[in-house]
Amino acid sequence: MRRADSPADRRANGYFPALGGALRGRGAVPLLPVALCRRPGRMTTPPSEKLDPRIVKQAIAWHLRLQAGDDSELQRQCEHWRGRHASHERAWQRVCDMQRELGSEFDALPKGAADALETSARRLQRRRTLKLLCLGLLGTGATWTTRESLWQPLLARHRTGTGERRRLRLEDGTELHLNTDTALDLHFDAEQRLIHLYHGEILVVSGADPGAPSRRPLRVRTRHRRFQAIGTRFIVRLNEDATLLSVEQGAVAIDAIPPQRVETGQRYRVTQDEATLLAPPAMDPSAWSQGLIVTRDMRLADFIAEISRYRTGYLGCADSVADLRLSGVYRLEDTDQLLTLLARTLPVDIHYRTRWWVRVEPRG
Numbered sequence: 572m573r574r575a576d577s578p579a580d581r582r583a584n585g586y587f588p589a590l591g592g593a594l595r596g597r598g599a600v601p602l603l604p605v606a607l608c609r610r611p612g613r614m615t616t617p618p619s620e621k622l623d624p625r626i627v628k629q630a631i632a633w634h635l636r637l638q639a640g641d642d643s644e645l646q647r648q649c650e651h652w653r654g655r656h657a658s659h660e661r662a663w664q665r666v667c668d669m670q671r672e673l674g675s676e677f678d679a680l681p682k683g684a685a686d687a688l689e690t691s692a693r694r695l696q697r698r699r700t701l702k703l704l705c706l707g708l709l710g711t712g713a714t715w716t717t718r719e720s721l722w723q724p725l726l727a728r729h730r731t732g733t734g735e736r737r738r739l740r741l742e743d744g745t746e747l748h749l750n751t752d753t754a755l756d757l758h759f760d761a762e763q764r765l766i767h768l769y770h771g772e773i774l775v776v777s778g779a780d781p782g783a784p785s786r787r788p789l790r791v792r793t794r795h796r797r798f799q800a801i802g803t804r805f806i807v808r809l810n811e812d813a814t815l816l817s818v819e820q821g822a823v824a825i826d827a828i829p830p831q832r833v834e835t836g837q838r839y840r841v842t843q844d845e846a847t848l849l850a851p852p853a854m855d856p857s858a859w860s861q862g863l864i865v866t867r868d869m870r871l872a873d874f875i876a877e878i879s880r881y882r883t884g885y886l887g888c889a890d891s892v893a894d895l896r897l898s899g900v901y902r903l904e905d906t907d908q909l910l911t912l913l914a915r916t917l918p919v920d921i922h923y924r925t926r927w928w929v930r931v932e933p934r935g
Contacts, residue, residue, distance in 0.1 A: 622662050624811055625879075628733075628752075630662040632883045632927070648925050652885070727754035727769055734881045734906075736862065744778025745789060748860040750808075751881050764789045772808040774860045775800065777821075790826075796841050797826035805833075806856045814841045815849075817856040864901045871895040871917065875931060882906050884927025891933050892919050 633649045653660045731737050731749045739747040741757065743764055749755070753771025757764075764780065764787050766773070777789050777800040789800040791807050795814045798807060803821030807814060816823060817838045825831040825839070831846045833839055838849045838856070854877065855865035866874060872893035879886040881903055895917055901909050910921045910929065918934045 622665060623658060626658050626662045627665065629883075629885060630659070630666045633663070634666055636927075648928070651924075652928065727756050729756070730754045731771065733883050734903075736859070738860075741778065743780040743783070743787075743789075745780075746776040746778070748774035750774075750859050759787075761785070761787070763787050766791045768793050768807060768809050770809060772806065772859075774804070774806050774857050776804045777802060795843050796846075798841075799824040799826065801832075808856075812842070815839070815856075816841055817852075819857060858900075859903065862903050864903055865899075866901070867898050868896050869898070871897060871919075871931070878903075878906055878909065882929075884925075884929070886929045888919075888931035889933060892917075892931060895919070 629652070633652060636645060637649060653663050729737070729739065729749065731751060731753045733752050735751060737749040739749070741747060741764075742759065745764070747766070750772035753773060754769045755771075755773065756767045756769070758767060759765070761784075766775070766789075768791055773791070775789075775791065780787055780789070791798045791800075793807065793809045793814045795809075798805075798814075798816060801822040801824060803823055804819045805821075805823050806817040806819070808817075815838065816825070816833060818833050818835055820835055822835065823833045825833060825841060825846050827846060831839070838852060840847045840849055853867050853869035853873065855863075858865040864874075864877060870893065872888055874897060875886060875888045886906075897913075897917060899916075901912070903909070910931070913919065913931070914921050914934075919931050920934050922930045922932050924930075
């Protein structure tokens with residue numbers, strides 16, 4: 572498969588960069604000290620408790636930064652973040668628990684299997700190493716199959732990190748744009764062309780598939796539904812509770828009973844139970860593929876939530892300025908510069924507690 576991958580589109584590392592190295596011994600990524608993971612009187616989060624994915628991502632980001640070195644100021648900032656809200660501490664404990672389980676399950680492998688995985692970790696790409704590790708864990712009878720939704724994005728062949736965009740040219744002529752924090756796999760065979768989206772957002776410009784001996788439908792699959800292209804250009808954005816579908820050219824058929832056809836200019840919110848037609852958005856759905864965010868009378872709170880997708884850490888705004896409106900064209904390549912511009916055009920100030928904790932407040 573050919574891939575056009577512009578250096579300008581690769582602005583950040585992907586998921587869990589540390590997992591590409593050694594699994595144990597010299598060069599291995601260490602677990603965080605217990606003192607950093609636990610606080611007296613704090614309880615481990617029950618595995619069944621649902622956590623906000625955005626908060627979990629923040630907890631993972633703190634883990635990765637703390638693993639980079641012994642920095643007392645960074646530890647203090649992390650403690651502050653954990654103490655700001657109970658959900659932060661619960662997410663932190665969940666990530667700690669999973670990190671420890673990964674280490675303990677590896678240690679529990681038979682010596683031959685562990686040595687083989689260690690050797691593979693030093694010479695294989697991250698994706699193949701993780702696959703071997705997961706297979707080893709499943710072979711020991713561990714209950715990791717319930718975490719399929721967690722591992723799928725990590726093992727996906729095509730991924731982008733926070734703030735990164737990527738463009739792929741597929742073998743059938745389809746052009747595929749990946750937005751920030753996106754993970755997907757491609758499954759092309761004699762009968763179909765399937766894009767399995769695990770996380771994030773994509774823009775699809777369907778190709779003619781000239782080399783195929785028979786007509787193969789082009790489909791996008793999310794955990795909610797499947798979407799079949801009908802000579803089209805469309806955007807699929809996978810949120811936690813629903814999939815958003817926006818059609819810019821042609822049409823898209825939603826796999827439902829009865830099937831739902833979405834025409835040019837229409838936008839739908841799709842769950843496992845229903846597909847709902849939405850009003851025109853306050854933001855151009857595909858401008859991100861050009862490195863832009865284009866707004867039309869958009870609420871500041873919604874704008875900030877959108878910008879936060881391209882940053883690591885916390886970005887929020889005070890309720891008192893949440894309903895301010897803005898229209899314009901903004902570049903996504905430097906979100907700090909974008910926030911500075913925001914303060915020049917609206918009656919707000921940008922408060923940086925740290926590089927990773929930013930809040931928009933009323934001016935004065």
